[in-house]
Amino acid sequence: MYNQKNSPQDHEEAITYIRTIVHQSIQKIVWYDNKIQPSFHLLESTIDTMRGIIHGFIMLSLAGGMERKYAHKLMMQALYSTLISLQNIELR
Numbered sequence: 149m150y151n152q153k154n155s156p157q158d159h160e161e162a163i164t165y166i167r168t169i170v171h172q173s174i175q176k177i178v179w180y181d182n183k184i185q186p187s188f189h190l191l192e193s194t195i196d197t198m199r200g201i202i203h204g205f206i207m208l209s210l211a212g213g214m215e216r217k218y219a220h221k222l223m224m225q226a227l228y229s230t231l232i233s234l235q236n237i238e239l240r
Contacts, residue, residue, distance in 0.1 A: 170195045177231060194234060201226045 171191055205223035208214040214222075 166199065167195050170198055174198075174231070174234070190234075194230065197230055198227060201230065 174191060174194055201223060205214070205219045205226075209216045209219040
């Protein structure tokens, strides 16, 4: 995206690390006191959603389409809303 010269494979290690950290964070924040574990699909889709939110706001900021502080504020609101919505999902 936006003329990236490296292939997605060049970033595989970083992406795996980020996914692991986000996965652990979601489990600690959302389901810390819950004995029921979320499904693998739910965790994976949540991680992808959060990565998309973060990437989108960073790119808007870098491309000059949005003021940096405003982009950060909206990004944090979107991430918070995503985490809050997870608490209302039936875990399977």
